Amino acid sequence: MRDELIRELRLFRRGQGEPTVTRMTGLFYLVEALGNGIPERAFDELMRLYEQHGTDPGTSVGAFFYLSGAGVGLGSVDQRRTQYVSEHFAADVSTPWRRSERGIKELVTLIRDRDERARPWAFVSVFQSGNAFQPVLDFNLRKEAWEPPVVEIDGEPVGFDFTVRPHPTLPDFVHRRVVLPELSLNLDVGFAERMAVVRVGWSMPIWPVWSVFAWTADPRIAVHLRTFRERAVEVSLQWWRHTPPGDVAGLVTDGAIWAERRDPNTMNLPEGWEVR
Numbered sequence: 001m002r003d004e005l006i007r008e009l010r011l012f013r014r015g016q017g018e019p020t021v022t023r024m025t026g027l028f029y030l031v032e033a034l035g036n037g038i039p040e041r042a043f044d045e046l047m048r049l050y051e052q053h054g055t056d057p058g059t060s061v062g063a064f065f066y067l068s069g070a071g072v073g074l075g076s077v078d079q080r081r082t083q084y085v086s087e088h089f090a091a092d093v094s095t096p097w098r099r100s101e102r103g104i105k106e107l108v109t110l111i112r113d114r115d116e117r118a119r120p121w122a123f124v125s126v127f128q129s130g131n132a133f134q135p136v137l138d139f140n141l142r143k144e145a146w147e148p149p150v151v152e153i154d155g156e157p158v159g160f161d162f163t164v165r166p167h168p169t170l171p172d173f174v175h176r177r178v179v180l181p182e183l184s185l186n187l188d189v190g191f192a193e194r195m196a197v198v199r200v201g202w203s204m205p206i207w208p209v210w211s212v213f214a215w216t217a218d219p220r221i222a223v224h225l226r227t228f229r230e231r232a233v234e235v236s237l238q239w240w241r242h243t244p245p246g247d248v249a250g251l252v253t254d255g256a257i258w259a260e261r262r263d264p265n266t267m268n269l270p271e272g273w274e275v276r
Helices: 002-013 028-035 039-053 059-068 077-087 094-114
Strands: 121-129 130-143 150-153 155-156 173-179 194-201 208-214 219-227 232-239 249-252 259-260
Touching: 002 028, 002 059, 002 094, 028 039, 028 094, 039 059, 059 077, 059 094, 077 094, 121 219, 121 232, 130 155, 130 194, 194 219, 208 219, 208 232
Parallel strands: 121 208
Antiparallel strands: 121 130, 130 173, 150 155, 150 194, 194 232, 219 232, 249 259
Protein backbone atom coordinates (compact mmCIF):
# COMPACT_ATOMS: atom_id res chain seq x y z
CA MET A 1 0.00 0.00 0.00
CA ARG A 2 2.89 2.39 0.68
CA ASP A 3 4.06 2.25 -2.94
CA GLU A 4 0.52 2.85 -4.23
CA LEU A 5 0.08 5.90 -1.99
CA ILE A 6 3.39 7.34 -3.20
CA ARG A 7 2.35 6.83 -6.82
CA GLU A 8 -1.05 8.45 -6.28
CA LEU A 9 0.37 11.46 -4.43
CA ARG A 10 2.66 12.03 -7.41
CA LEU A 11 -0.38 11.95 -9.68
CA PHE A 12 -2.16 14.42 -7.39
CA ARG A 13 0.84 16.78 -7.63
CA ARG A 14 0.52 17.01 -11.44
CA GLY A 15 -2.92 18.63 -11.44
CA GLN A 16 -3.65 22.06 -12.89
CA GLY A 17 -4.52 25.08 -10.77
CA GLU A 18 -5.60 24.91 -7.14
CA PRO A 19 -6.37 21.38 -5.86
CA THR A 20 -10.04 20.40 -5.95
CA VAL A 21 -11.92 17.21 -5.21
CA THR A 22 -11.83 16.27 -8.92
CA ARG A 23 -8.15 15.43 -8.49
CA MET A 24 -9.14 12.46 -6.33
CA THR A 25 -10.64 10.73 -9.38
CA GLY A 26 -8.89 7.41 -9.92
CA LEU A 27 -6.80 7.70 -6.74
CA PHE A 28 -8.21 4.54 -5.17
CA TYR A 29 -5.77 4.06 -2.30
CA LEU A 30 -5.83 7.70 -1.21
CA VAL A 31 -9.62 7.71 -1.26
CA GLU A 32 -9.78 4.49 0.75
CA ALA A 33 -7.14 5.51 3.30
CA LEU A 34 -8.37 9.06 3.87
CA GLY A 35 -12.07 8.89 3.07
CA ASN A 36 -13.21 5.27 3.49
CA GLY A 37 -14.11 5.23 -0.20
CA ILE A 38 -15.66 8.72 -0.38
CA PRO A 39 -13.63 11.15 -2.57
CA GLU A 40 -15.03 14.32 -0.96
CA ARG A 41 -14.12 13.11 2.51
CA ALA A 42 -10.67 12.02 1.33
CA PHE A 43 -10.01 15.44 -0.22
CA ASP A 44 -11.12 17.22 2.96
CA GLU A 45 -8.76 15.04 5.00
CA LEU A 46 -5.87 15.71 2.62
CA MET A 47 -6.50 19.45 2.89
CA ARG A 48 -6.57 19.09 6.66
CA LEU A 49 -3.11 17.57 6.44
CA TYR A 50 -2.12 20.57 4.34
CA GLU A 51 -3.36 22.97 7.02
CA GLN A 52 -1.62 21.01 9.78
CA HIS A 53 1.69 20.20 8.11
CA GLY A 54 2.02 21.84 4.70
CA THR A 55 1.51 25.60 4.83
CA ASP A 56 5.26 26.34 5.05
CA PRO A 57 6.79 25.77 1.58
CA GLY A 58 10.22 25.48 3.16
CA THR A 59 9.33 22.11 4.69
CA SER A 60 9.22 18.85 2.77
CA VAL A 61 5.45 18.45 3.12
CA GLY A 62 4.99 22.14 2.35
CA ALA A 63 7.02 21.75 -0.85
CA PHE A 64 4.75 18.90 -1.94
CA PHE A 65 1.59 20.95 -1.45
CA TYR A 66 3.21 23.99 -3.12
CA LEU A 67 4.05 21.94 -6.22
CA SER A 68 0.51 20.53 -6.06
CA GLY A 69 -0.84 24.06 -6.40
CA ALA A 70 -2.21 24.64 -2.88
CA GLY A 71 -2.32 28.41 -2.44
CA VAL A 72 -0.42 28.80 -5.72
CA GLY A 73 -2.52 27.60 -8.64
CA LEU A 74 -0.76 27.93 -12.04
CA GLY A 75 -1.21 25.65 -15.01
CA SER A 76 1.37 22.93 -14.40
CA VAL A 77 3.73 21.48 -11.85
CA ASP A 78 6.69 22.76 -13.90
CA GLN A 79 5.42 26.35 -13.64
CA ARG A 80 5.00 25.95 -9.90
CA ARG A 81 8.49 24.49 -9.58
CA THR A 82 10.01 27.48 -11.41
CA GLN A 83 8.10 29.90 -9.21
CA TYR A 84 9.19 28.00 -6.09
CA VAL A 85 12.85 28.49 -7.04
CA SER A 86 12.43 32.25 -7.45
CA GLU A 87 10.25 32.79 -4.38
CA HIS A 88 12.10 30.58 -1.91
CA PHE A 89 15.68 31.04 -3.09
CA ALA A 90 16.15 27.36 -3.87
CA ALA A 91 19.61 26.46 -5.17
CA ASP A 92 18.32 25.04 -8.45
CA VAL A 93 15.18 23.77 -10.11
CA SER A 94 15.69 20.27 -8.69
CA THR A 95 15.56 21.47 -5.06
CA PRO A 96 11.75 21.79 -4.80
CA TRP A 97 11.38 18.41 -6.50
CA ARG A 98 13.66 16.69 -3.99
CA ARG A 99 11.90 18.37 -1.08
CA SER A 100 8.54 17.41 -2.51
CA GLU A 101 9.60 13.76 -2.86
CA ARG A 102 10.61 13.72 0.81
CA GLY A 103 7.28 15.33 1.62
CA ILE A 104 5.42 12.56 -0.19
CA LYS A 105 7.10 9.93 1.98
CA GLU A 106 6.32 11.90 5.13
CA LEU A 107 2.69 12.24 4.03
CA VAL A 108 2.43 8.50 3.40
CA THR A 109 3.58 7.89 6.97
CA LEU A 110 1.00 10.35 8.28
CA ILE A 111 -1.76 8.80 6.17
CA ARG A 112 -0.95 5.23 7.13
CA ASP A 113 -0.71 6.13 10.82
CA ARG A 114 -4.33 7.28 10.48
CA ASP A 115 -5.43 4.01 8.87
CA GLU A 116 -5.10 1.17 11.38
CA ARG A 117 -6.14 -1.42 8.80
CA ALA A 118 -2.96 -0.78 6.81
CA ARG A 119 -0.57 -0.65 9.75
CA PRO A 120 1.47 -3.59 11.02
CA TRP A 121 -0.04 -5.14 14.12
CA ALA A 122 1.31 -7.37 16.83
CA PHE A 123 -0.59 -9.64 19.21
CA VAL A 124 1.15 -10.32 22.54
CA SER A 125 -0.39 -13.22 24.48
CA VAL A 126 0.72 -14.34 27.94
CA PHE A 127 -0.63 -17.48 29.64
CA GLN A 128 -0.01 -18.35 33.30
CA SER A 129 -0.54 -21.70 34.99
CA GLY A 130 0.97 -22.81 38.29
CA ASN A 131 4.44 -21.40 38.78
CA ALA A 132 5.07 -20.85 35.06
CA PHE A 133 4.02 -18.59 32.20
CA GLN A 134 4.28 -18.79 28.41
CA PRO A 135 4.35 -15.90 25.89
CA VAL A 136 3.00 -16.30 22.35
CA LEU A 137 3.70 -13.50 19.86
CA ASP A 138 1.95 -12.89 16.53
CA PHE A 139 3.27 -10.35 14.02
CA ASN A 140 1.25 -9.28 10.97
CA LEU A 141 2.35 -6.86 8.26
CA ARG A 142 1.85 -6.05 4.62
CA LYS A 143 4.24 -7.34 1.97
CA GLU A 144 6.78 -4.54 2.20
CA ALA A 145 10.02 -3.55 3.91
CA TRP A 146 10.13 -4.49 7.59
CA GLU A 147 12.36 -4.68 10.63
CA PRO A 148 12.46 -7.78 12.87
CA PRO A 149 11.05 -7.34 16.38
CA VAL A 150 13.22 -7.35 19.49
CA VAL A 151 11.97 -9.39 22.46
CA GLU A 152 13.13 -9.40 26.07
CA ILE A 153 11.97 -11.64 28.91
CA ASP A 154 12.78 -10.27 32.37
CA GLY A 155 15.37 -8.00 30.78
CA GLU A 156 17.15 -10.77 28.86
CA PRO A 157 17.08 -10.73 25.03
CA VAL A 158 15.35 -13.64 23.31
CA GLY A 159 16.60 -14.74 19.90
CA PHE A 160 14.34 -16.30 17.27
CA ASP A 161 14.04 -16.63 13.52
CA PHE A 162 11.75 -14.06 11.90
CA THR A 163 10.85 -15.71 8.61
CA VAL A 164 7.42 -14.45 7.55
CA ARG A 165 4.84 -16.50 5.67
CA PRO A 166 1.62 -15.62 3.84
CA HIS A 167 -1.17 -14.78 6.25
CA PRO A 168 -3.81 -17.56 6.35
CA THR A 169 -6.79 -15.21 5.96
CA LEU A 170 -5.50 -11.78 4.82
CA PRO A 171 -4.22 -11.93 1.22
CA ASP A 172 -2.11 -8.75 1.38
CA PHE A 173 -0.42 -9.61 4.67
CA VAL A 174 2.42 -11.83 5.84
CA HIS A 175 2.57 -13.36 9.29
CA ARG A 176 4.95 -14.78 11.86
CA ARG A 177 3.94 -16.59 15.05
CA VAL A 178 6.55 -17.04 17.78
CA VAL A 179 5.75 -19.54 20.56
CA LEU A 180 8.30 -19.03 23.31
CA PRO A 181 9.08 -21.81 25.80
CA GLU A 182 7.36 -21.99 29.19
CA LEU A 183 9.29 -20.04 31.82
CA SER A 184 9.25 -19.88 35.62
CA LEU A 185 7.60 -17.04 37.51
CA ASN A 186 9.51 -15.12 40.14
CA LEU A 187 7.83 -16.22 43.39
CA ASP A 188 9.97 -14.10 45.70
CA VAL A 189 7.75 -11.04 45.39
CA GLY A 190 5.62 -8.74 47.50
CA PHE A 191 2.46 -6.82 46.75
CA ALA A 192 2.41 -5.17 43.27
CA GLU A 193 5.85 -6.54 42.39
CA ARG A 194 6.51 -8.08 39.00
CA MET A 195 6.70 -11.84 38.63
CA ALA A 196 7.48 -11.78 34.90
CA VAL A 197 8.00 -9.12 32.23
CA VAL A 198 7.66 -9.51 28.45
CA ARG A 199 8.88 -6.55 26.39
CA VAL A 200 8.45 -6.43 22.61
CA GLY A 201 9.93 -3.69 20.44
CA TRP A 202 9.10 -3.44 16.74
CA SER A 203 10.78 -0.54 14.95
CA MET A 204 8.62 -0.53 11.84
CA PRO A 205 8.42 2.53 9.52
CA ILE A 206 4.75 2.83 10.52
CA TRP A 207 3.75 2.70 14.18
CA PRO A 208 2.40 -0.80 14.92
CA VAL A 209 -1.00 -1.53 16.42
CA TRP A 210 -0.59 -3.50 19.65
CA SER A 211 -3.08 -6.07 20.95
CA VAL A 212 -2.64 -7.90 24.24
CA PHE A 213 -4.35 -11.04 25.52
CA ALA A 214 -3.55 -12.50 28.93
CA TRP A 215 -5.00 -15.46 30.82
CA THR A 216 -4.05 -16.18 34.42
CA ALA A 217 -5.16 -19.29 36.29
CA ASP A 218 -4.43 -17.59 39.62
CA PRO A 219 -6.80 -14.68 40.43
CA ARG A 220 -4.12 -13.11 42.65
CA ILE A 221 -1.97 -12.30 39.61
CA ALA A 222 -2.70 -9.06 37.76
CA VAL A 223 -1.67 -8.11 34.22
CA HIS A 224 -0.13 -4.70 33.57
CA LEU A 225 0.46 -3.14 30.13
CA ARG A 226 2.80 -0.25 29.25
CA THR A 227 3.55 1.26 25.85
CA PHE A 228 6.67 3.22 24.92
CA ARG A 229 7.58 5.88 22.36
CA GLU A 230 10.24 3.53 21.01
CA ARG A 231 7.44 1.51 19.35
CA ALA A 232 7.52 -1.05 22.11
CA VAL A 233 5.09 -2.63 24.55
CA GLU A 234 5.66 -4.26 27.93
CA VAL A 235 3.35 -6.81 29.54
CA SER A 236 4.04 -7.80 33.13
CA LEU A 237 2.46 -10.28 35.54
CA GLN A 238 2.24 -8.72 39.00
CA TRP A 239 1.52 -10.24 42.39
CA TRP A 240 -1.58 -8.49 43.72
CA ARG A 241 -1.90 -9.76 47.29
CA HIS A 242 -0.31 -8.80 50.59
CA THR A 243 0.20 -12.50 51.40
CA PRO A 244 3.07 -14.46 49.78
CA PRO A 245 2.43 -16.58 46.65
CA GLY A 246 2.77 -19.81 48.63
CA ASP A 247 -0.17 -18.94 50.90
CA VAL A 248 -3.28 -20.44 49.29
CA ALA A 249 -5.67 -19.92 52.19
CA GLY A 250 -9.12 -19.00 50.92
CA LEU A 251 -8.49 -20.48 47.48
CA VAL A 252 -9.88 -23.60 45.88
CA THR A 253 -8.71 -25.30 42.70
CA ASP A 254 -9.89 -27.91 40.24
CA GLY A 255 -6.29 -28.75 39.41
CA ALA A 256 -6.00 -26.13 36.68
CA ILE A 257 -7.66 -22.91 37.80
CA TRP A 258 -7.61 -21.26 41.21
CA ALA A 259 -10.63 -19.38 42.54
CA GLU A 260 -11.34 -17.44 45.71
CA ARG A 261 -13.96 -18.76 48.09
CA ARG A 262 -15.09 -16.43 50.86
CA ASP A 263 -17.45 -16.89 53.77
CA PRO A 264 -20.53 -14.80 52.83
CA ASN A 265 -21.16 -14.07 56.52
CA THR A 266 -17.91 -12.07 56.68
CA MET A 267 -18.51 -10.06 53.51
CA ASN A 268 -19.18 -6.29 53.51
CA LEU A 269 -22.70 -6.15 52.05
CA PRO A 270 -24.62 -2.99 51.06
CA GLU A 271 -27.01 -1.59 53.64
CA GLY A 272 -30.21 -3.62 53.79
CA TRP A 273 -28.66 -6.76 52.27
CA GLU A 274 -28.40 -9.98 54.24
CA VAL A 275 -27.25 -13.58 53.80
CA ARG A 276 -29.96 -16.25 54.12
